[in-house]
Amino acid sequence: MHEAAAHGAEAAMTLTGVETGYLILIPLLPLIGFAINGLGWLFARERWSRPVVNTIAVATVAGSFVLSVKAFFDLAGLEQGAYLVQNVFTWIDISPKLEGMSGLIAPFKLVFDRLTAVMCLVVTGVGGLIHLYSTGYMAHDKAFARFFAYLNLFTFAMLTLVMGGNIILLFVGWEGVGLCSYLLIGFWYEDPEKASAGKKAFVVNRIGDFGFLVGIFGILWLTHTLDFHEMQEWFHLNAADLAKYSFVGIPIATFIALSLFVGATGKSAQIPLYVWLPDAMAGPTPVSALIHAATMVTAGVYMIGRLNFIFINAPTAMMVVAGIGVATALFSATIGLTQNDIKKVLAYSTVSQLGFMFIAMGVGAFAAGIFHLVTHAFFKALLFLGAGSVIHGMSGEQDMRKMGGLKDKMPKTFWTMTMAWIAICGIAPFAGFVSKDEILWKAFSAGGGFGKLVYVVGLAAAVLTATYMTRLMYLTFFTPSRIDHEVERHVHESPWNMTVPLMALATLSVFGGFLNWPAALGGGAHFERWLAPIWVSTSGHAAHHGIAAVEYGLMGLSVGVALAAILLTRNLYLNHMAKTGEIAERAGWFYQASLNKYWVDEIYSAMVVEPIKTISWFFLFRVVDVNIVDGIANGIGNLTKRLAEAGKRLQTGVAQTYALYMALGLLAVLAYFFSFR
DSSP, rough: HHHHHHHHHHHHHOEEEEEOOOOHHHHHHHHHHHHHHIIIIIGGGGSSOOOHHHHHHHHHHHHHHHHHHHHHHHTTTTTEEEEEEEEEEEEEEEOOOOOOOOEEEEEEEEEEOOHHHHHHHHHHHHHHHHHHHHHHHHOOOOOOOHHOOOOOHHHHHHHHHBBBBBBHHHEEEEHHHHHHHHHHHHHTTTSHHHHHHHHHHHHHHHHHHHHHHHHHHHHHHHHHHHBBBHHHHHHHGGGGGGGGEEEETEEEHHHHHHHHHHHHHHTTTTTSSEEEEEEEGOOOOOHIIIIIIGGGGGGGHHHHHTTHHHHTTTTHHHHHHHHHHHHHHHHHHHHHHOOOBHHHHHHHHHHHHHHHHHHHHHOOOOOHHHHHHHHHHHEEEEEEEHHHHHHHTTTTTOOOOOOOOTTTTTTTHHHHHHHHHHHTOTTTHHHHHHHHHHHHHHHHHTOOOHHHHHHHHHEEEHHHOOOOOHHHHOOOOOOSSOOOHHHTOOOOEEEEEEHHHHHHHHHHHHHHHGGOGGGGGGOHHHHHHHGGGGGGGGGGGTTTTOOOHHHHHHHHHHHHHHHHHHHHHHHHHHHTTTTHHHHHHHHTHHHHHHHGGGHHHHHHHHHHHHHHHHHHHIIIIIIIIIIIIHHHHHHHHHHHHHHHHHHHHOOOOOEEEEEEEEHHHHHHHHHHHHHHH
């Protein structure tokens, strides 16, 4: 393991930047789209036509995708350790004022290395399809220009996050996607519930961001740099001396890694800060697809991958990452079993799938985690957009208990969602099988009882995934229609600009796994090889050269239990749907707990929100604000007023009085002068 780490670090030390001049255009184009559509919304209002808004919004992201593809091929033509870089301008330049002080320089520097290439293609590719889909979904919304302005701004922020060459620029993008999530989740702010959901996302993410900031300050204190490659070099040169550094008795690498992970739990919705993500369904469905698949929630996973050289030196922190990941995967999957809102099922599914990504990061299988991020972007974006197509075709209905029989009424939506369903269930050779099975295999082979435990719990979460997704598909498409008669008369397939993105994502969901087809099945694991120069260590693969028969056996077990879950759930909802109520009744407390999401929101409200409100009202407002702050401010005002009143009496307008004052003043000066001689 240590040899692998050393070898990985040596490889990292050979990374060289090749200057280029067009990288800035990749994030800049969506920003231009935001500016044009935003100004149009502010000043043109109804005169800003929908075709113009749609064209600008989609074309700018498509342009970023084309430039990302160009950068990808330019990067592929370089030697393995090279990357593209553009220093746009000097952003922060704090020169040392005294000898011995260290300065701080943080340029606006964009980097396009192999990890950035993957993220940019996902953000602009999948994000571009979501933009195109939105032109149909939001066609009748009165605030369409504002919607697309926010959507473009979201894309700009995420591209800034993944292309930033230093951690401060990453943090700018990190906060940018947080702001955009607030704007988009609460897009229909006239509805208090939707506005509250946006506020909840914003506040919960600020909690996580505090931990992230602590981690950033810890890195700066330790390495005196904010540049990713300089940080990596510092950790390479000082790996042997890290044990000398600690904070409150915690090894400094562990402290920094855990602080950063707090930020990741907020942005990527892990226990205990996952509660904002299900409420993000309050925004328009394309927003759900963009947040849950291609952008914001992947930020925490990307950040750990980018800073892998810190986490690899903090094994305790990595165990925490894997532990929280697997707990979140199972916990959220159990909630997804009982939800009736089609978007809520997918929301908890996202939280669960993010847990799988963190399992991979926690066991050191960074490439496997990033690959699941990619495949998840394909099939989860498809599932959300497919759900949006269903909602659109059913005049806004989201309750699966009021659906059924849509297979023939919406065939394009049905068949494309079927591809995503098979993929997320992990059935070979679909994309989800490759990425999910790779994570479970590497957890199993990571060594020790902890890895085996993570594997078993992860496998249970995978079985539940197949169960709740099969329930969703059968309640929506296969079971007899339970649609309201008036709604059923108007059920229709979505227009081309909504179904074309579904078809593109369905193709990726089917064939995307071949990007990293495992060597055990005759593939070349090309995705993993592509990202190899990024990682400081291959420790996540140290025990992955196990017995081939074991790997094949685990693959067979994974697919077998998923198929069993699908068939059992299919049989229940297709042939014995009346028994579902009986099963729920027998499940008793578990069903009620799952249906009510384990009352986590209520617990947070009772233990955190309400006490803060009470303290704010009775102490901060009534005592601190009214008595202390207002008392001091009003006291100073009253004192000034009284002094002014006293001074006013000196202004009598009588010349004799002024002469008396002058005489008294002169006597005082003379007395002072003679008393000190």
